Amino acid sequence: MFLFVSMVLSQCNREGMYRLPILTYLDTDTVQAIAFESDMIPAISAYTKASNFLGQVFNEVNAILIGYGVQLQLSLQSTINLAQFLDCGHPSPINTFMKSIDERKRFRTRYNKLFIIYCDNFYNYLDLNRGVYNGNSECTTTSGIMYVNNVILREKIKDVLLGMVARTKVKRIGTNFERNLCQYVNECVDGQVDPVGDFSNWLRFVNNVNYDDGVYHDVLKYDVTAQQP
Secondary structure, eight states, X not given: OOEEOOOOOOOSSTTOEEEEEEEEEXXXXXXXXXXXXXXXXXXXXXXXXHHHHHHHHHHHHHHHHGGGTEEEEEEEOOOBOOTTTOOTTSSSHHHXXXXXXXXXXXXXXXXXXXXXXXXXXXXXXXXXXXXXXXXEOSSOEEEEEEOOOHHHHHHHHHHHHHHHHHTSOOSEESHHHHHHHHHHHIIIIITOSSOSSEEESOOOOOOOOOEETTEEOXXXXXXXXXXXX
16 A cells, blocks of 8 residues: 655656556456456446456556656456466465466566466455565566455555556655656656657546446457557
């Protein structure tokens, strides 16, 4: 959890906005679990319920980041099959799973990545500080979260996303967070040949909920290489 400190926000670059895609992976059981707990239209698919739940959480983080001229874009990837490399009987399944992910070329990319996985024996991960994995390189973070329920997942995702862009655990939103965030986008977007995001000469809230005039759509997947209007 984090606290807000009263302060005057200043954009990291006053000439526009940084957009950072977060490649997000779910397994089938996680999709079903999120959908089961989601208070949404019953007729829509489990995948759509899960994608819109995640979009709402991303939007909460974006409401914090918009004042700095930074926005996160949910890029929901194809559902993954965990049967090959998830051992739920292991004392720390999230750690073993994430280490196996790090070794697979399929998931190697310059963009930040978030994996949310499900095991039946999740009761050891009710604490907000447990069942979370963060692997960092210079600019890219690969994070994993063990699903418990939607309430806990919401808070863990927000903590993870803010930690990604600050490159440290965030306990409060204040001057230290602003400095870390702006340093991150300056180094990892402006200063990279292969940046983790892009910069546009406009400032607009990125809405990650796949919802339009009351109609839900079945696909929430952004082309992370595309420039936004």
